[in-house]
Amino acid sequence: MLKAEEFSFNENITVVDNAQFQAHYSLYEGYIKKYNEIDAIFKAGDDQPGEANSTYSKFRGLKRGESYSLNAIILHELYFSNIGGKENVVPDSVLKLIERDFGTFENWELDFIATAKASRGWTILAFEQRTQRFMNMSLDTHDMGGIVLGFPLIVLDVYEHAYFMQYGTDKVSYINNFLYNVNWLTVKDRAELFYNLS
Numbered sequence: 001m002l003k004a005e006e007f008s009f010n011e012n013i014t015v016v017d018n019a020q021f022q023a024h025y026s027l028y029e030g031y032i033k034k035y036n037e038i039d040a041i042f043k044a045g046d047d048q049p050g051e052a053n054s055t056y057s058k059f060r061g062l063k064r065g066e067s068y069s070l071n072a073i074i075l076h077e078l079y080f081s082n083i084g085g086k087e088n089v090v091p092d093s094v095l096k097l098i099e100r101d102f103g104t105f106e107n108w109e110l111d112f113i114a115t116a117k118a119s120r121g122w123t124i125l126a127f128e129q130r131t132q133r134f135m136n137m138s139l140d141t142h143d144m145g146g147i148v149l150g151f152p153l154i155v156l157d158v159y160e161h162a163y164f165m166q167y168g169t170d171k172v173s174y175i176n177n178f179l180y181n182v183n184w185l186t187v188k189d190r191a192e193l194f195y196n197l198s
């Protein structure tokens with residue numbers, strides 16, 4: 001059984017206000033609840049595997065719901081923990097990797113912003129392990145559009161529920177404010193799983 005991680009609004013979070021943050025957090029708790037419901041059905045043996053069918057079946061519905069809700073949980077935890085950067089300074093070691101694959105930091109930012117504008121669900125700067133390169137991934141839902149070996153370094157939620165209460169239709173301001181509020185120390189920690197960054 002999964003428990004929701006604690007994420008609290010604080011003065012370092014500037015991309016969203018407290019009301020928007022709290023509303024978003026409650027949606028995250030909802031995904032935890034649904035995942036646990038699905039998991040309990042599997043554990044109880046009430047998943048009807050013998051009837052599994054790709055057009056319609058209870059088992060298919062559970063498997064779709066399982067990946068949808070678990071991806072939602074993971075992505076929201078990554079998002080909540082990579083906002084609130086006190087100082088928006090990109091560590092040199094991370095900057096070098098971005099420049100390696102995008103030429104300049106500005107090129108990466110332009111591509112990230114364009115990807116976010118084009119996405120309906122999530123935009124992720126990922127280390128893609130097949131190509132061994134950083135790339136900006138575009139997801140339209142929690143479970144659609146991600147590259148399987150793309151490890152998330154920066155996660156931006158662009159579902160309307162993430163910003164609409166505060167920003168209305170001004171998605172671009174939300175994206176720009178997110179970029180000012182990225183917690184680059186968290187990003188560096190994630191990149192260090194693959195690179196020895198001093």
Ligand SMILES: [Fe+2]
Pocket residue numbers: 024027076157159161162
């Ligand atoms: Fe969200």
